[in-house]
C-alpha cells in the first residue's frame with residue numbers, strides 16, 4: 001500500500017472547504033487529542049506521530065497489505081482447525097478427558113452461566129474470525145489494485161471497533177494459568193490446538209503492528225467503478 | 226521516528242478550533258456541522274458532551290458487579306476427598322501455598338490489582354477532565370492508554386474458569402464447576418471496558434489548553 005498517499009478524487013460536494021491553507025482531505029486530526037495536522041506520508045517504515053500526545057498517526061510499512069493478507073489467512077486456518085483439536089488433556093487415576101475450545105466455551109451450561117459461555121465463545125472464536133474476514137474483504141481488492149469492495153469502508157470501521165473484543169491471545173495465556181492451577185490435581189498435557197493458538201497469538205500481535213489504518217483509509221477513498 | 230509537518234506554525238490548532246470536526250474512527254476532518262463521516266460512516270461529535278455521564282454509568286455498573294465477584298466463589302472443586310470453593314483471592318492464596326508464587330502473583334495482579342487500579346484511574350480521568358488537574362495531560366493520556374490496553378487482560382480469570390470447567394470432568398475423581406463470581410466478574414470487566422471506551426480523551430487536552438490560556442492572560 002505504498003501508493004496509498006496518491007492523490008484522490010474529491011467529487012464529494014462537502015469537500016472544498018479549507019483549513020491551515022489546505023483542503024480538508026489533506027488534513028489529519030489526532031483521534032486522541034484533536035490536534036490538526038497537514039497529513040504527510042512519512043517514508044515507508046517511518047512513522048508520523050502526534051507531537052502533542054504521541055499517538056502514532058501514520059506508519060506505512062513495506063508490502064504491508066500482502067503480509068497482512070498472508071497472516072490473516074494463516075489466522076483463519078489456525079482458529080478454525082484449533083476448534084476441532086483438543087486444547088488440553090488431563091489424566092488422573094486412569095481417567096482421562098480432553099477439552100477443545102468449543103468445550104471451554106460451552107462449559108457454562110445452566111441459566112445465566114450459559115450467557116457467559118456464549119460470550120466466551122464470541123470473544124475467543126467468533127470476534128477474531130469476523131475481524132479477520134472483514135480485514136481480508138477490505139484489503140484484498142486494495143492490495144491487488146482493484147477498486148474497493150462494496151461497503152469496504154464500513155467493514156473496515158467495524159473491524160477496528162471489534163479490536164478490543166477480540167481476546168484469543170488472552171485465552172491462550174489463560175491456558176497456561178489453568179495448567180498450573182490444577183497441576184497437583186491431575187496430569188495435564190497440551191493438545192495440538194494449544195500450539196496452534198500460541199502461533200496465532202504471535203501472528204495477531206504482528207498483524208496489528210503492520211496495519212496502518214490511515215493508509216488503508218486513504219486507499220479506500222478511491223471511488224468504486 | 227519521523228515527525229510531521231505541523232502547518233508551519235508552532236501554535237498548534239485543534240480541529241475544533243479550526244471550525245472542523247474530526248472523525249475519531251478514521252482521523253478525517255469535516256466542516257463542524259457534519260453529522261456523519263463521509264469516509265467511514267462513523268457518527269461525528271466534536272466533543273462527546275455526554276461522555277462523562279456514560280463513563281460514570283458504566284463505571285458504577287462495573288463496580289457493582291465487582292463486589293459480588295469477590296465475595297462469591299469463582300470455582301467449585303470436587304475431588305474424592307473434599308469439595309472446596311474458592312473466591313478469587315482465596316484461589317490465589319491456595320496456589321501460593323503450593324509454592325507457585327509466580328502464578329499466584331499473576332492471578333492477584335490480573336483480577337485484583339488491575340481491576341481496582343482501573344476503577345481508580347478512570348475515576349481520576351473523569352474527575353480531572355471536568356475539574357482540571359495538576360497532572361500534565363501527557364501523563365493523563367498515558368494513564369488512559371494503559372487503562373485501555375490492560376483492561377481486556379482481566380478476562381484471563383474468566384477464561385481459566387472456562388478451561389478448567391471443561392477440562393476437569395473426571396466423574397467422581399475430580400471435577401470443577403464455575404461459581405457465580407465468574408459471571409459477575411466477567412460483567413465487571415466488560416462494563417469497565419465500556420466505561421473506558423466512553424471516555425473522550427480529547428477532554429484531557431481541551432482543559433489543559435484552556436488552563437494555559439487563562440494563565441497567560
Ligand SMILES: [Zn+2]
Pocket residue numbers: 030031032033034035050051052053054055
Ligand atoms: Zn494527539
Ligand SMILES: [Zn+2]
Pocket residue numbers: 248249250251252253262263264265266267
Ligand atoms: Zn471517519
